[in-house]
Amino acid sequence: MAYLLLYVDDIMLTASSTTQLRRFIDSLSHEFSLKDLGELHHFLGVSVQPAGAGLFLSQRQYTEEILARAGMSNCKPCSTPVDTNHKLSTTGAPVDNATDYRSIAGALQYLMFTRPDIEYAVQQACLHMHDPREPHANLLKRILCYLKGTLDHGLQLHRTSPASLTAYTDADWAGCPTLAITHIRSVRAWAQQGTAALAASVATGLAHVDALHAALGDLLDLPEAQAALSGAGGSVDRLLDSFLRLADAHGCFQEAVVPLKQDVAEALAAVRRRDGARLASAVRSQRRAGKELARLAATASECAVGPSRLSILGGGHGSSAEVEVTGLLMESAAATASASAALFGAVAAMLGSVAAESCSCKGTAALACLVTKNNKKAPAPGSGSEEIAVAERLEELEEFIEEMEAGSEKVFRSLVQTRVALLNIHTLHIF
Incomplete structure (x- = not known):
């Protein structure tokens, strides 16, 4: 071969x-x-040296060239490519020369062929090549300092492969909240839209909420996250209360949605049959449902204000892990609350709008007139187009409620699962 x-x-x-x-x-x-x-000694910048029962691959010369290009040939070496005690910030002043940053970060990607130990750090630096900031430049410098102290490192290839398969991961357990933070931002951005935009994208928004709580479930499964929460008793109590109230709000919506759908269907049938009395009865029921949804929106809004991370644990006296994990959970609860309040409020607003249109003198009054007067008499001018408009609004409301019913049920289950996971952690700590 x-x-x-x-x-x-x-x-x-x-x-x-x-x-x-x-x-x-x-x-x-x-x-x-x-x-x-x-015999092979050098290929495409990679040095190849026979070593024992295999080959040793090294890019020492290329590493020295990168250090010289960055002006760090005489820098002080460090023992790790990243700071293990702090997380990379996404804010800070822009770097003076973004082109140099991209050039060095790109050169480091080629070095990863024989230096898998810097893959995670380089990947983090490359995530911000479009808009590098001071914290990202500091990360790049730390990688270079690490390379300065490990110029002799490389990749050892053995003549025979072991029978077992060894896998490596760069996961840092509960230390990387990026995924949950991304979902939090998506939920908040969606919840800030107007009623019309919410109605058009209700499935998308509730999917964001569901994805957020799926990420929280993964986080709470980690021993590191559980250890961090074990010392945050008061904060966990507040979180349990917030998730309970939000789950209760979505549970109440699930109970209210069945008669609400019947009322909307009844109103739609009354409009199509030109039955003014039947429409008036359905509109009264819709108004009662709207008041209940407005109450649910207010209840959810009370959970939307989360404390700052420094105040979460009594002025920041907890460990950094406690502040990080607990703060992330509180921000998640606040984002879920904002989305829930926006949804309940949107349904209430649509109910009020449709009820107002149905009860206008050109709506219900015209329909009642058609019922009580001679059937042969022509309807009032324009009443036909008004009926069509009201019917279309009711159909939109009906579709919106159906989409929200399915999404709200998933959110309800997610909230219950998140609360149960928190309660299990809290209970184990108490006993």
Whole structure:
């Protein structure tokens, strides 16, 4: 068996035996003009050195070139490529020269071929190449300082592979809240839209809320997160209360939605049949439902104001892990509350709007007139188009409620699951 690696006009060959390798080289020489450079020592910037029962791959020269390009050839070495006690910030002053930042970060990506130990740090630096800030530049400098102290590091290839499979991960357990923060921002941005936009994207918004709580579920499964919450008794109590009230609000909506759908269907049937009395009765029921939804919106709004992370644990006396995890949960509860309040309020507003249109003199009054007067008499001018408009609004409301019913049920279950996970952690700590 023989292997050939070709890059432009550079060729690297290896085979299972020296005889086979020689035969392969002779065959290529008959077809192409080749120069045999002997045993492999250097290929595409990678140094190859025989070491024991295998090969050692190194990019020391390339690393030194990167350090020289960055003006850090004489920098002080450090033992790790990232600061293990702090998380990378997304804010800060812009770097003076973004082009240099991108150039160094890009060069480090090629170095990862033989330096898998810097992959996570380089990946974090490359995430911000579009808008590098001072914290990102400091990360890049730390990587270079780490490389300065590990110039002799590389990749060891063994002649025979072990029978077992070894896997590595760069996950830092509960230390990376990026996913949950992304969902929090999506939920808040969606909740700030107007009623019409909320109605048009209700499924998307509730999916964001559901995804947020799925991320929280993964976080609460981690031993590190559980350990961080074990010392935050008072904060966990407040979180349990917030999630309970939000779950209760969505549970109440699930109870109210069945008669509400019946009222909307009744109003729609009354409009189509021009039954003014029936429509008036349905509108009264809708108004009562609207008041209940407004109450649910107010209840959810009370959970929407979350304390700052420094005040979460009594003035910031807890550990950084406690502040981080508890603060993330409180922000999640606040974002869920804002979205819930916006949804309940949107339904209440749509109910009020449709009820007002239905009860206007050109709506219910015209329908009642059609019922009580002679059937042969022509309807009032324009009453037909008004009925169509009211019917369309009721159909929109009906569709909105159906979408929200399905999404709200998922959110209700997610809230209950999040609260149960928190309660289990809290109970284990107490006992």
